[in-house]
Amino acid sequence: MKKLVKLIIFVVALYIFLQVNNKWLVVTEHVYESERVPASFDGYRITQVTDLHDAIFGEGQERLIEKVRATNPDAIFITGDLIDSNRYDLDNSLDAVKGFVEMADVYYVLGNHEVATRKMTEIYTALTELGVHVMPNSATMLEQDGEQIIIAGIEDPLMGYTTQEMLDEALRDMPDDTLTLLLSHRPERFDTYVDNAIDIVFTGHAHGGQIRLPFIGGLVAPGQGYFPKYTAGTYKSGETTMVVSRGLGNSIVPYRIFNLPEIVVVELKKQ
Template sequence: MKKLLYIGFFLIFMVVFLYINNHWIVVSEHVYESERVPSSFDGMRIVQVSDLHDAVFGSRQKKLVQKVKNANPDVIFITGDLVDSNRYNLEQSLQAVRQFVKLADVYYVLGNHEVATNKVNEIYEALSSLGVHVMANTSTVLERNGERLSIIGVEDPLMGMETNDMLAMATAHIPQERFTLLLAHRPEMFDVYGDNKIDVVFSGHAHGGQIRIPGVGGLVAPGQGLFPKYTAGIYEKDATSLVVSRGLGNSTVPYRIFNLPEIVVFELHNK
Protein backbone atom coordinates (compact mmCIF):
# COMPACT_ATOMS: atom_id res chain seq x y z
CA MET A 1 0.00 0.00 0.00
CA LYS A 2 2.80 2.39 0.96
CA LYS A 3 4.55 1.61 -2.31
CA LEU A 4 1.45 2.58 -4.28
CA LEU A 5 1.16 5.82 -2.30
CA TYR A 6 4.79 6.69 -3.02
CA ILE A 7 4.28 5.98 -6.71
CA GLY A 8 1.13 8.13 -6.69
CA PHE A 9 2.91 11.03 -4.96
CA PHE A 10 5.84 10.73 -7.39
CA LEU A 11 3.54 10.81 -10.42
CA ILE A 12 1.68 13.85 -9.07
CA PHE A 13 4.99 15.57 -8.37
CA MET A 14 6.23 14.88 -11.91
CA VAL A 15 3.03 16.21 -13.51
CA VAL A 16 3.23 19.43 -11.46
CA PHE A 17 6.99 19.72 -12.05
CA LEU A 18 6.67 19.35 -15.82
CA TYR A 19 3.70 21.72 -15.98
CA ILE A 20 5.57 24.45 -14.11
CA ASN A 21 8.73 23.92 -16.19
CA ASN A 22 6.79 24.41 -19.41
CA HIS A 23 4.10 26.98 -18.53
CA TRP A 24 5.52 29.32 -15.87
CA ILE A 25 6.83 32.35 -17.78
CA VAL A 26 9.68 34.25 -16.15
CA VAL A 27 11.02 37.69 -17.05
CA SER A 28 14.79 38.13 -17.29
CA GLU A 29 15.88 41.76 -17.06
CA HIS A 30 19.20 43.11 -18.30
CA VAL A 31 20.65 46.61 -18.31
CA TYR A 32 23.04 47.56 -21.11
CA GLU A 33 25.29 50.58 -20.68
CA SER A 34 27.41 52.06 -23.44
CA GLU A 35 28.58 55.46 -24.54
CA ARG A 36 27.44 54.42 -28.01
CA VAL A 37 23.78 54.46 -26.97
CA PRO A 38 22.36 57.81 -28.14
CA SER A 39 21.36 59.86 -25.11
CA SER A 40 17.82 60.27 -26.44
CA PHE A 41 17.39 56.48 -26.20
CA ASP A 42 18.56 56.30 -22.60
CA GLY A 43 16.08 54.07 -20.75
CA MET A 44 14.61 52.48 -23.89
CA ARG A 45 13.05 49.12 -23.00
CA ILE A 46 13.19 46.24 -25.47
CA VAL A 47 11.10 43.14 -24.81
CA GLN A 48 12.26 40.03 -26.65
CA VAL A 49 9.88 37.17 -27.41
CA SER A 50 11.39 34.10 -29.03
CA ASP A 51 10.62 30.52 -30.04
CA LEU A 52 6.92 30.45 -29.22
CA HIS A 53 6.51 27.33 -31.41
CA ASP A 54 2.71 27.64 -31.35
CA ALA A 55 2.68 27.14 -27.56
CA VAL A 56 -0.36 28.30 -25.61
CA PHE A 57 -0.16 30.44 -22.49
CA GLY A 58 -3.73 30.91 -21.35
CA SER A 59 -6.86 31.70 -23.30
CA ARG A 60 -5.90 33.83 -26.34
CA GLN A 61 -2.33 33.89 -24.97
CA LYS A 62 -3.47 36.05 -22.04
CA LYS A 63 -0.62 35.08 -19.69
CA LEU A 64 2.08 35.80 -22.25
CA VAL A 65 0.57 39.10 -23.33
CA GLN A 66 0.19 40.25 -19.72
CA LYS A 67 3.86 39.51 -19.01
CA VAL A 68 4.89 41.56 -22.04
CA LYS A 69 2.52 44.38 -21.09
CA ASN A 70 3.83 44.49 -17.52
CA ALA A 71 7.36 44.91 -18.88
CA ASN A 72 6.32 48.28 -20.35
CA PRO A 73 8.06 47.86 -23.72
CA ASP A 74 9.11 50.66 -26.03
CA VAL A 75 9.64 48.05 -28.76
CA ILE A 76 9.03 44.30 -29.01
CA PHE A 77 11.44 41.99 -30.84
CA ILE A 78 10.23 38.57 -32.05
CA THR A 79 13.33 36.55 -32.89
CA GLY A 80 12.04 33.58 -34.84
CA ASP A 81 10.20 30.25 -34.57
CA LEU A 82 6.91 31.96 -33.89
CA VAL A 83 5.36 28.78 -35.31
CA ASP A 84 6.36 25.13 -35.27
CA SER A 85 6.81 23.20 -38.49
CA ASN A 86 5.64 19.96 -36.84
CA ARG A 87 2.22 21.33 -35.82
CA TYR A 88 1.79 24.50 -37.84
CA ASN A 89 -0.90 26.72 -36.32
CA LEU A 90 -0.22 30.31 -37.32
CA GLU A 91 -3.51 31.61 -35.94
CA GLN A 92 -2.63 30.37 -32.47
CA SER A 93 0.54 32.45 -32.42
CA LEU A 94 -1.09 35.46 -34.09
CA GLN A 95 -3.44 35.68 -31.10
CA ALA A 96 -0.46 37.03 -29.15
CA VAL A 97 0.92 39.20 -31.95
CA ARG A 98 -2.41 41.00 -32.45
CA GLN A 99 -2.17 42.16 -28.85
CA PHE A 100 1.57 42.93 -28.97
CA VAL A 101 1.10 45.52 -31.72
CA LYS A 102 -1.26 47.45 -29.42
CA LEU A 103 1.51 47.72 -26.82
CA ALA A 104 4.48 48.84 -28.92
CA ASP A 105 6.10 48.64 -32.35
CA VAL A 106 6.86 45.00 -33.13
CA TYR A 107 9.88 43.83 -35.17
CA TYR A 108 10.19 40.26 -36.42
CA VAL A 109 12.70 37.90 -38.02
CA LEU A 110 11.90 34.35 -39.00
CA GLY A 111 13.54 31.21 -37.67
CA ASN A 112 14.28 27.83 -39.15
CA HIS A 113 10.79 26.51 -38.37
CA GLU A 114 9.06 29.16 -40.46
CA VAL A 115 11.29 28.20 -43.37
CA ALA A 116 10.57 24.49 -42.83
CA THR A 117 6.81 25.08 -43.17
CA ASN A 118 7.30 26.35 -46.75
CA LYS A 119 4.81 29.08 -45.83
CA VAL A 120 7.16 32.02 -45.38
CA ASN A 121 5.17 34.32 -47.67
CA GLU A 122 1.94 33.49 -45.85
CA ILE A 123 3.56 34.24 -42.49
CA TYR A 124 5.13 37.47 -43.73
CA GLU A 125 1.82 38.67 -45.19
CA ALA A 126 -0.12 37.85 -42.02
CA LEU A 127 2.35 39.70 -39.81
CA SER A 128 2.66 42.70 -42.13
CA SER A 129 -1.12 43.03 -42.23
CA LEU A 130 -1.07 43.44 -38.43
CA GLY A 131 1.50 46.22 -38.64
CA VAL A 132 4.52 44.13 -37.66
CA HIS A 133 7.86 45.27 -39.10
CA VAL A 134 9.12 42.20 -40.97
CA MET A 135 12.89 42.49 -41.03
CA ALA A 136 13.90 40.35 -44.02
CA ASN A 137 17.56 41.26 -44.59
CA THR A 138 16.82 44.91 -44.12
CA SER A 139 17.14 47.74 -41.62
CA THR A 140 15.10 50.61 -40.30
CA VAL A 141 15.87 53.74 -38.33
CA LEU A 142 14.48 54.92 -35.01
CA GLU A 143 14.84 58.63 -34.37
CA ARG A 144 14.44 60.64 -31.18
CA ASN A 145 15.32 64.30 -30.82
CA GLY A 146 17.46 64.18 -33.93
CA GLU A 147 19.46 61.13 -32.76
CA ARG A 148 19.24 57.78 -34.52
CA LEU A 149 19.79 54.07 -34.03
CA SER A 150 19.28 51.26 -36.53
CA ILE A 151 17.29 48.05 -36.11
CA ILE A 152 18.50 45.29 -38.44
CA GLY A 153 17.02 41.89 -39.24
CA VAL A 154 18.44 38.90 -41.09
CA GLU A 155 16.60 35.81 -42.21
CA ASP A 156 17.52 32.26 -41.28
CA PRO A 157 20.29 30.66 -43.39
CA LEU A 158 17.80 27.98 -44.47
CA MET A 159 16.47 30.64 -46.84
CA GLY A 160 19.54 29.93 -48.95
CA MET A 161 21.90 32.82 -48.22
CA GLU A 162 25.00 33.02 -46.05
CA THR A 163 24.52 35.07 -42.88
CA ASN A 164 27.42 37.32 -43.81
CA ASP A 165 25.82 38.11 -47.17
CA MET A 166 22.45 38.83 -45.55
CA LEU A 167 24.13 41.16 -43.06
CA ALA A 168 25.95 42.96 -45.86
CA MET A 169 22.63 43.50 -47.61
CA ALA A 170 20.89 44.71 -44.45
CA THR A 171 23.64 47.10 -43.33
CA ALA A 172 24.65 48.50 -46.72
CA HIS A 173 23.40 52.01 -46.02
CA ILE A 174 24.06 52.27 -42.27
CA PRO A 175 26.84 54.66 -41.18
CA GLN A 176 29.55 52.85 -39.18
CA GLU A 177 29.19 55.21 -36.26
CA ARG A 178 25.49 54.46 -35.74
CA PHE A 179 24.37 52.27 -32.82
CA THR A 180 22.89 49.03 -34.16
CA LEU A 181 20.47 46.38 -32.84
CA LEU A 182 20.28 43.11 -34.77
CA LEU A 183 17.53 40.48 -34.76
CA ALA A 184 18.98 37.15 -35.89
CA HIS A 185 17.56 33.77 -34.89
CA ARG A 186 20.76 31.75 -34.55
CA PRO A 187 23.22 32.47 -31.70
CA GLU A 188 25.84 30.06 -33.06
CA MET A 189 26.61 32.69 -35.72
CA PHE A 190 27.94 35.06 -33.05
CA ASP A 191 31.40 35.33 -34.64
CA VAL A 192 29.81 36.59 -37.87
CA TYR A 193 27.77 39.20 -36.01
CA GLY A 194 30.84 40.34 -34.10
CA ASP A 195 32.96 40.55 -37.23
CA ASN A 196 30.32 42.89 -38.66
CA LYS A 197 30.65 45.13 -35.59
CA ILE A 198 27.00 44.94 -34.54
CA ASP A 199 26.45 46.50 -31.13
CA VAL A 200 23.73 44.20 -29.73
CA VAL A 201 22.32 40.99 -31.24
CA PHE A 202 19.05 39.34 -30.15
CA SER A 203 18.79 35.58 -30.80
CA GLY A 204 16.88 32.50 -29.68
CA HIS A 205 16.92 29.03 -31.29
CA ALA A 206 18.82 27.24 -28.48
CA HIS A 207 15.77 26.80 -26.19
CA GLY A 208 18.05 27.39 -23.23
CA GLY A 209 19.70 24.07 -23.91
CA GLN A 210 16.27 22.37 -23.48
CA ILE A 211 17.36 20.61 -20.29
CA ARG A 212 19.40 22.81 -17.99
CA ILE A 213 21.74 21.14 -15.52
CA PRO A 214 22.03 23.28 -12.36
CA GLY A 215 25.54 24.72 -12.10
CA VAL A 216 26.45 23.52 -15.61
CA GLY A 217 24.01 25.01 -18.13
CA GLY A 218 22.14 23.75 -21.16
CA LEU A 219 22.42 20.15 -22.31
CA VAL A 220 21.81 20.36 -26.06
CA ALA A 221 20.91 22.94 -28.70
CA PRO A 222 20.32 22.85 -32.46
CA GLY A 223 23.36 23.97 -34.38
CA GLN A 224 25.57 23.60 -31.31
CA GLY A 225 25.17 20.02 -30.15
CA LEU A 226 25.88 18.81 -26.61
CA PHE A 227 26.74 21.33 -23.88
CA PRO A 228 26.24 24.31 -26.19
CA LYS A 229 28.11 27.57 -25.65
CA TYR A 230 25.26 30.02 -26.27
CA THR A 231 21.99 29.11 -24.55
CA ALA A 232 20.81 31.93 -22.28
CA GLY A 233 21.79 35.38 -21.08
CA ILE A 234 24.41 37.84 -22.36
CA TYR A 235 27.64 37.01 -24.18
CA GLU A 236 30.40 39.41 -25.25
CA LYS A 237 32.77 39.42 -28.22
CA ASP A 238 34.92 42.52 -28.57
CA ALA A 239 32.36 45.36 -28.89
CA THR A 240 29.37 43.10 -29.65
CA SER A 241 26.86 41.80 -27.10
CA LEU A 242 24.69 38.74 -27.80
CA VAL A 243 21.36 38.38 -26.01
CA VAL A 244 20.10 34.78 -26.11
CA SER A 245 16.53 34.10 -25.03
CA ARG A 246 15.63 30.68 -23.65
CA GLY A 247 12.38 31.08 -25.57
CA LEU A 248 8.88 29.97 -24.70
CA GLY A 249 7.85 26.78 -26.46
CA ASN A 250 9.13 23.36 -27.47
CA SER A 251 9.50 21.49 -30.72
CA THR A 252 10.89 17.98 -31.27
CA VAL A 253 11.70 17.57 -27.57
CA PRO A 254 8.36 18.16 -25.84
CA TYR A 255 9.55 19.21 -22.37
CA ARG A 256 11.83 21.73 -20.73
CA ILE A 257 13.62 20.66 -17.54
CA PHE A 258 14.91 23.30 -15.07
CA ASN A 259 14.37 25.71 -17.95
CA LEU A 260 11.35 27.95 -17.48
CA PRO A 261 9.85 29.75 -20.51
CA GLU A 262 11.29 33.23 -20.72
CA ILE A 263 10.77 36.70 -22.07
CA VAL A 264 13.73 39.06 -21.99
CA VAL A 265 13.67 42.74 -21.05
CA PHE A 266 16.71 44.65 -22.24
CA GLU A 267 17.09 48.28 -21.19
CA LEU A 268 19.48 50.64 -22.97
CA HIS A 269 21.44 53.29 -21.09
CA ASN A 270 23.90 55.92 -22.21
CA LYS A 271 27.03 55.49 -20.11
Protein backbone atom coordinates in the same frame (compact mmCIF):
# COMPACT_ATOMS: atom_id res chain seq x y z
CA MET B 1 -1.07 -0.56 -1.32
CA LYS B 2 1.62 1.79 0.06
CA LYS B 3 3.69 1.26 -3.07
CA LEU B 4 0.71 2.18 -5.24
CA VAL B 5 0.09 5.36 -3.23
CA LYS B 6 3.76 6.33 -3.52
CA LEU B 7 3.67 5.69 -7.27
CA ILE B 8 0.57 7.86 -7.66
CA ILE B 9 2.15 10.65 -5.61
CA PHE B 10 5.32 10.43 -7.71
CA VAL B 11 3.42 10.56 -10.99
CA VAL B 12 1.34 13.54 -9.85
CA ALA B 13 4.42 15.37 -8.57
CA LEU B 14 6.27 14.68 -11.81
CA TYR B 15 3.33 15.96 -13.86
CA ILE B 16 3.14 19.17 -11.82
CA PHE B 17 6.92 19.63 -12.09
CA LEU B 18 6.88 19.26 -15.88
CA GLN B 19 3.91 21.59 -16.28
CA VAL B 20 5.55 24.27 -14.15
CA ASN B 21 8.76 24.00 -16.18
CA ASN B 22 6.78 24.51 -19.39
CA LYS B 23 4.28 27.16 -18.31
CA TRP B 24 5.80 29.39 -15.60
CA LEU B 25 6.80 32.56 -17.43
CA VAL B 26 9.79 34.52 -16.15
CA VAL B 27 11.31 37.85 -17.17
CA THR B 28 15.06 38.39 -17.34
CA GLU B 29 16.32 41.97 -17.52
CA HIS B 30 19.65 43.19 -18.89
CA VAL B 31 21.12 46.68 -19.13
CA TYR B 32 23.20 47.63 -22.16
CA GLU B 33 25.33 50.66 -21.33
CA SER B 34 27.44 52.38 -23.97
CA GLU B 35 28.55 55.80 -25.09
CA ARG B 36 27.06 54.86 -28.48
CA VAL B 37 23.54 54.96 -27.02
CA PRO B 38 22.02 58.33 -27.99
CA ALA B 39 20.83 60.45 -25.07
CA SER B 40 17.24 60.38 -26.37
CA PHE B 41 17.29 56.56 -26.21
CA ASP B 42 18.55 56.43 -22.62
CA GLY B 43 16.10 54.13 -20.82
CA TYR B 44 14.69 52.70 -24.06
CA ARG B 45 13.34 49.21 -23.34
CA ILE B 46 13.29 46.30 -25.79
CA THR B 47 11.30 43.20 -24.88
CA GLN B 48 12.33 40.06 -26.74
CA VAL B 49 9.97 37.17 -27.43
CA THR B 50 11.32 34.12 -29.21
CA ASP B 51 10.70 30.47 -29.99
CA LEU B 52 7.01 30.40 -29.10
CA HIS B 53 6.60 27.23 -31.22
CA ASP B 54 2.82 27.51 -31.04
CA ALA B 55 2.87 27.07 -27.25
CA ILE B 56 -0.21 28.30 -25.39
CA PHE B 57 -0.08 30.61 -22.37
CA GLY B 58 -3.66 31.13 -21.36
CA GLU B 59 -6.78 31.67 -23.45
CA GLY B 60 -5.88 33.84 -26.43
CA GLN B 61 -2.28 33.92 -25.08
CA GLU B 62 -3.56 36.21 -22.31
CA ARG B 63 -0.86 35.28 -19.77
CA LEU B 64 1.93 35.90 -22.26
CA ILE B 65 0.45 39.21 -23.41
CA GLU B 66 0.05 40.51 -19.87
CA LYS B 67 3.56 39.41 -18.92
CA VAL B 68 4.99 41.31 -21.88
CA ARG B 69 2.80 44.34 -21.12
CA ALA B 70 4.20 44.43 -17.58
CA THR B 71 7.73 44.90 -18.97
CA ASN B 72 6.67 48.33 -20.27
CA PRO B 73 8.30 47.90 -23.69
CA ASP B 74 9.19 50.66 -26.12
CA ALA B 75 9.72 47.97 -28.78
CA ILE B 76 9.10 44.24 -29.00
CA PHE B 77 11.48 41.97 -30.92
CA ILE B 78 10.28 38.56 -32.12
CA THR B 79 13.33 36.54 -33.12
CA GLY B 80 11.97 33.53 -34.95
CA ASP B 81 10.16 30.21 -34.55
CA LEU B 82 6.90 31.94 -33.78
CA ILE B 83 5.30 28.74 -35.07
CA ASP B 84 6.34 25.09 -35.04
CA SER B 85 6.71 23.19 -38.30
CA ASN B 86 5.54 19.96 -36.64
CA ARG B 87 2.16 21.38 -35.53
CA TYR B 88 1.66 24.51 -37.58
CA ASP B 89 -1.00 26.73 -36.02
CA LEU B 90 -0.39 30.30 -37.14
CA ASP B 91 -3.65 31.67 -35.69
CA ASN B 92 -2.65 30.51 -32.22
CA SER B 93 0.63 32.42 -32.36
CA LEU B 94 -0.98 35.45 -33.97
CA ASP B 95 -3.16 35.78 -30.88
CA ALA B 96 -0.03 36.83 -29.01
CA VAL B 97 1.12 39.19 -31.75
CA LYS B 98 -2.28 40.92 -31.80
CA GLY B 99 -1.73 41.78 -28.15
CA PHE B 100 1.86 42.91 -28.71
CA VAL B 101 1.09 45.41 -31.48
CA GLU B 102 -1.33 47.24 -29.19
CA MET B 103 1.43 48.13 -26.73
CA ALA B 104 4.56 48.87 -28.82
CA ASP B 105 6.19 48.67 -32.24
CA VAL B 106 6.85 45.01 -33.06
CA TYR B 107 9.81 43.83 -35.18
CA TYR B 108 10.10 40.27 -36.49
CA VAL B 109 12.54 37.88 -38.16
CA LEU B 110 11.78 34.29 -39.03
CA GLY B 111 13.50 31.18 -37.70
CA ASN B 112 14.25 27.77 -39.12
CA HIS B 113 10.75 26.47 -38.36
CA GLU B 114 9.07 29.13 -40.48
CA VAL B 115 11.36 28.17 -43.34
CA ALA B 116 10.61 24.48 -42.83
CA THR B 117 6.87 25.09 -43.27
CA ARG B 118 7.48 26.72 -46.68
CA LYS B 119 4.72 29.15 -45.71
CA MET B 120 6.92 32.20 -45.27
CA THR B 121 4.77 34.35 -47.56
CA GLU B 122 1.63 33.50 -45.57
CA ILE B 123 3.40 34.29 -42.30
CA TYR B 124 4.94 37.53 -43.56
CA THR B 125 1.61 38.69 -44.97
CA ALA B 126 -0.32 37.92 -41.78
CA LEU B 127 2.21 39.74 -39.61
CA THR B 128 2.42 42.74 -41.92
CA GLU B 129 -1.37 43.08 -41.93
CA LEU B 130 -1.24 43.26 -38.12
CA GLY B 131 1.26 46.12 -38.31
CA VAL B 132 4.43 44.17 -37.52
CA HIS B 133 7.70 45.42 -38.99
CA VAL B 134 8.91 42.34 -40.85
CA MET B 135 12.69 42.46 -41.34
CA PRO B 136 13.81 40.11 -44.17
CA ASN B 137 17.50 41.08 -44.48
CA SER B 138 16.64 44.73 -44.05
CA ALA B 139 17.15 47.64 -41.68
CA THR B 140 15.39 50.79 -40.60
CA MET B 141 16.38 53.98 -38.80
CA LEU B 142 14.49 54.72 -35.60
CA GLU B 143 14.55 58.41 -34.64
CA GLN B 144 13.84 60.22 -31.39
CA ASP B 145 14.50 63.92 -30.78
CA GLY B 146 16.76 64.11 -33.82
CA GLU B 147 18.90 61.12 -32.77
CA GLN B 148 18.87 57.70 -34.40
CA ILE B 149 19.53 54.01 -33.88
CA ILE B 150 19.41 51.20 -36.43
CA ILE B 151 17.12 48.18 -36.11
CA ALA B 152 18.09 45.42 -38.54
CA GLY B 153 16.97 41.86 -39.13
CA ILE B 154 18.24 38.86 -41.04
CA GLU B 155 16.50 35.68 -42.08
CA ASP B 156 17.52 32.14 -41.23
CA PRO B 157 20.41 30.51 -43.14
CA LEU B 158 17.97 27.81 -44.28
CA MET B 159 16.83 30.42 -46.80
CA GLY B 160 20.02 29.60 -48.70
CA TYR B 161 22.26 32.56 -47.85
CA THR B 162 25.17 32.87 -45.46
CA THR B 163 24.87 35.06 -42.39
CA GLN B 164 27.46 37.40 -43.88
CA GLU B 165 25.55 37.74 -47.14
CA MET B 166 22.36 38.56 -45.25
CA LEU B 167 24.12 41.11 -43.05
CA ASP B 168 25.63 42.75 -46.12
CA GLU B 169 22.17 43.05 -47.64
CA ALA B 170 20.53 44.34 -44.47
CA LEU B 171 23.14 46.96 -43.61
CA ARG B 172 24.11 48.02 -47.12
CA ASP B 173 22.84 51.61 -46.80
CA MET B 174 23.27 52.02 -43.04
CA PRO B 175 25.99 54.19 -41.43
CA ASP B 176 28.71 52.57 -39.32
CA ASP B 177 28.66 55.23 -36.61
CA THR B 178 25.11 54.48 -35.41
CA LEU B 179 24.10 52.07 -32.66
CA THR B 180 22.84 48.91 -34.39
CA LEU B 181 20.38 46.41 -32.92
CA LEU B 182 20.12 43.16 -34.86
CA LEU B 183 17.35 40.55 -34.76
CA SER B 184 18.70 37.13 -35.74
CA HIS B 185 17.46 33.68 -34.82
CA ARG B 186 20.78 31.88 -34.42
CA PRO B 187 23.31 32.43 -31.60
CA GLU B 188 25.86 30.01 -33.06
CA ARG B 189 26.73 32.66 -35.68
CA PHE B 190 28.24 34.85 -32.94
CA ASP B 191 31.65 35.11 -34.61
CA THR B 192 30.06 36.63 -37.72
CA TYR B 193 28.21 39.22 -35.64
CA VAL B 194 31.49 40.09 -33.92
CA ASP B 195 33.34 40.35 -37.24
CA ASN B 196 30.74 42.90 -38.34
CA ALA B 197 30.93 44.84 -35.06
CA ILE B 198 27.16 44.67 -34.49
CA ASP B 199 26.42 46.44 -31.20
CA ILE B 200 23.60 44.25 -29.84
CA VAL B 201 22.29 41.00 -31.32
CA PHE B 202 19.04 39.41 -30.12
CA THR B 203 18.87 35.64 -30.69
CA GLY B 204 17.02 32.51 -29.56
CA HIS B 205 16.98 29.05 -31.18
CA ALA B 206 18.91 27.24 -28.41
CA HIS B 207 15.87 26.72 -26.13
CA GLY B 208 18.16 27.36 -23.17
CA GLY B 209 19.82 24.02 -23.80
CA GLN B 210 16.43 22.31 -23.14
CA ILE B 211 17.66 20.83 -19.83
CA ARG B 212 19.71 23.09 -17.57
CA LEU B 213 21.94 21.85 -14.77
CA PRO B 214 23.74 23.86 -12.06
CA PHE B 215 27.34 24.82 -12.96
CA ILE B 216 26.87 23.22 -16.39
CA GLY B 217 24.06 25.12 -18.09
CA GLY B 218 22.18 23.77 -21.08
CA LEU B 219 22.78 20.23 -22.28
CA VAL B 220 21.90 20.33 -25.97
CA ALA B 221 20.95 22.92 -28.58
CA PRO B 222 20.20 22.83 -32.30
CA GLY B 223 23.17 23.96 -34.34
CA GLN B 224 25.51 23.55 -31.36
CA GLY B 225 25.09 19.94 -30.24
CA TYR B 226 25.83 18.74 -26.72
CA PHE B 227 27.01 21.14 -24.00
CA PRO B 228 26.41 24.19 -26.22
CA LYS B 229 28.30 27.42 -25.67
CA TYR B 230 25.46 29.89 -26.26
CA THR B 231 22.19 29.04 -24.51
CA ALA B 232 21.12 31.91 -22.24
CA GLY B 233 22.17 35.34 -21.08
CA THR B 234 24.61 37.77 -22.68
CA TYR B 235 27.92 37.15 -24.45
CA LYS B 236 30.40 39.89 -25.30
CA SER B 237 33.35 39.99 -27.68
CA GLY B 238 34.93 43.07 -29.19
CA GLU B 239 32.22 45.65 -29.80
CA THR B 240 29.42 43.06 -29.87
CA THR B 241 27.02 41.98 -27.15
CA MET B 242 24.78 39.02 -27.99
CA VAL B 243 21.60 38.36 -26.01
CA VAL B 244 20.37 34.76 -26.05
CA SER B 245 16.83 34.13 -24.82
CA ARG B 246 15.84 30.69 -23.56
CA GLY B 247 12.59 31.16 -25.45
CA LEU B 248 9.07 30.10 -24.64
CA GLY B 249 8.08 26.82 -26.30
CA ASN B 250 9.32 23.42 -27.38
CA SER B 251 9.50 21.47 -30.58
CA ILE B 252 10.65 17.84 -30.84
CA VAL B 253 11.42 17.56 -27.11
CA PRO B 254 8.13 18.31 -25.31
CA TYR B 255 9.45 19.42 -21.91
CA ARG B 256 11.92 21.92 -20.50
CA ILE B 257 13.78 20.93 -17.31
CA PHE B 258 14.98 23.61 -14.85
CA ASN B 259 14.54 25.93 -17.82
CA LEU B 260 11.48 28.14 -17.38
CA PRO B 261 10.02 29.92 -20.43
CA GLU B 262 11.73 33.29 -20.68
CA ILE B 263 10.89 36.81 -21.80
CA VAL B 264 13.98 39.02 -22.10
CA VAL B 265 14.17 42.77 -21.58
CA VAL B 266 17.16 44.90 -22.60
CA GLU B 267 17.27 48.50 -21.42
CA LEU B 268 19.58 50.92 -23.21
CA LYS B 269 21.67 53.26 -21.06
CA LYS B 270 23.77 56.21 -22.13
CA GLN B 271 27.25 55.81 -20.64
